[in-house]
Amino acid sequence: MTPPRVGVFGLLGSGNLGNDGSLEALLGHLRAARPDAAVDALCGGPEAVTERYGIPATRLHWYRGEYRTASRAGAVAGKGLGKLVDAVRTAAWVRRHDVVVVPGMGVLEATLPLRPWGFPYALFLLCAAGRLTGTPVALVGVGAAPIADRATRALVRRAARLAAYRSYRDEASRDAMRAMGVDTARDAVHPDLAFALPAPAASPPAPPSGTVCVGVMDFHGGNDDRARAGEIHRRYVDGTTRLVRALVAEGRPVRLLTGDACDAAVVTAILDAVDSPLVTASGAASLAELTAEAAAADAVVATRYHNLVCALKAGTPTLSLSYAAKSDALMERMGLGAYRHPAREADAGRLLEQFRELERNAPELRRVLAERNATVSRQLHEFLTTLTDALFPAKSRTVKETA
Structure with a gap:
């Protein structure tokens, strides 16, 4: 078997500790279950991800001002061009991998303010590229919620349908995707990936500090x-x-x-x-x-x-x-x-x-x-074992052409 080439995708290394914790939990599992895997990231903060987790990383957006409000004509043009460039960049990145994983995070929800042409569009590009290049995209332990905005809902729904694998961190997330028209019959529900991180070291109970x-x-x-x-x-x-x-x-x-x-x-x-x-x-x-x-x-x-x-x-x-x-x-x-x-x-x-x-x-x-x-620890261990079998079947697969 050739070492699997695994890509991880998301707003990682951008200052959100929850997102980074989900990545850390996934990397910990991969390093134990498939230590031969070659892992790299397409993410929001590539420098931070490389420094903290020791994996190569590429910036998610070509246009560096993607998440700043565009008020001038040059910025608007830059954002517009960036959408086209990102479509090509994302497809090229996805094609280099055997599987791409989106680890945890609320990527299928809008519980905090966001615009459809921001991360929802980036996620759609990822899942569409997976279908076009034959690289499975796995949404693992993600969060979802009902979305009122039509454009955001359409992009999120389409991205979820294009993904090769989906699992959720709670029943409400799976129900939300079902309500948005996604077939969730084979989608799993399991505890949040962050519960797979090491627990605090056991120690004798301390007297109450009042803190x-x-x-x-x-x-x-x-x-x-x-x-x-x-x-x-x-x-x-x-x-x-x-x-x-x-x-x-x-x-x-x-x-x-x-x-x-x-x-x-x-x-x-x-x-x-x-x-x-x-x-x-x-x-x-x-x-x-x-x-x-x-x-x-x-x-x-x-x-x-x-x-x-x-x-x-x-x-x-x-x-x-x-x-x-x-x-x-x-x-x-x-x-x-x-x-x-x-x-x-x-x-x-x-x-x-x-x-x-x-x-x-x-x-x-x-x-x-x-x-x-x-x-929760037992349930998550069982799920991650099943996930490894699903993403990396025992039977060797033919290495995709890279030319």
């Missing part, structure tokens, strides 16, 4: 909330700030967590508003570091999806400031479905009530999380 981790997000609502994005953001920041202030008033140390570089502005706003040495900002640069922060806390209140993953994986009682169905589904899977609060309507008084209840039930919740983590 609360609060995971914050530069939240403005979803793709359908653009008209009231400012109002949603102000309400979210105000409610979160009031919660932090109330905890500090009780002498509780508060550690602010993030999951994306853009969240720094919210951290700064809370630090300035509360102005207390009890409030500090985490510098965690990976999901492993976020998990360690959560493991050292008595409780966690978190917004970003992968902040929730880290806290729950750490076995720490967690309250979700939920902004999408994926957060609700994760909390239900891990047995904490009762501890959710809508991020769009962040109410400090109600949040504090829910937090009190969370802490009262902490011993039982830690027991539940230990059981659920064991189940």
Whole structure:
């Protein structure tokens, strides 16, 4: 058998710790299951991916200003030309591989603002190139959600149909794709790939420190909330700030967590508003570091999806400031479905009530999380074994022509 040539694709290395965690989990599995695999990436931050994970990487977009607003004629022309160039670049990159994997990430959803000609178009190009070149494209453990915008929905639906393999991180994602007209009869559902990352080292239970981790997000609502994005953001920041202030008033140390570089502005706003040495900002640069922060806390209140993953994986009682169905589904899977609060309507008084209840039930919740983590670990191991068999069948395949 020839070593498989595996491509990974996505907004990787761009500052989102959840996306990078999904890549890290996939690479860890590949290096154990197929150490001979030659892996490279087509991604948002190629330099960061190469430095951090030691694999060659190519920039996702030819036009470097792809995600900046185009207001001048030159920028508009550059973006337009970039779409054509990216079609050729993507097809050439895909053709060099035996399989291309999109690891995790919410690539089939619009729960955060995005434009159809951005990542949805890039994903469509990828899956179309896979069909044209005969290279299977696998969407592995991805998130999906209903999409109201017609153009975005059309691109996402078409990309999903063109993919050779699909699996989802929750039932709600599979249901959303079925509702969009994708045949999901053979699509698998399994825990988020990030649960395959190494768990925190076991240690004797530490006495309560009083520390609360609060995971914050530069939240403005979803793709359908653009008209009231400012109002949603102000309400979210105000409610979160009031919660932090109330905890500090009780002498509780508060550690602010993030999951994306853009969240720094919210951290700064809370630090300035509360102005207390009890409030500090985490510098965690990976999901492993976020998990360690959560493991050292008595409780966690978190917004970003992968902040929730880290806290729950750490076995720490967690309250979700939920902004999408994926957060609700994760909390239900891990047995904490009762501890959710809508991020769009962040109410400090109600949040504090829910937090009190969370802490009262902490011993039982830690027991539940230990059981659920064991189940999730087993389910994900079984899925990844099946995935390896599906993507790399034992029978040797003919190497594709590269000329």
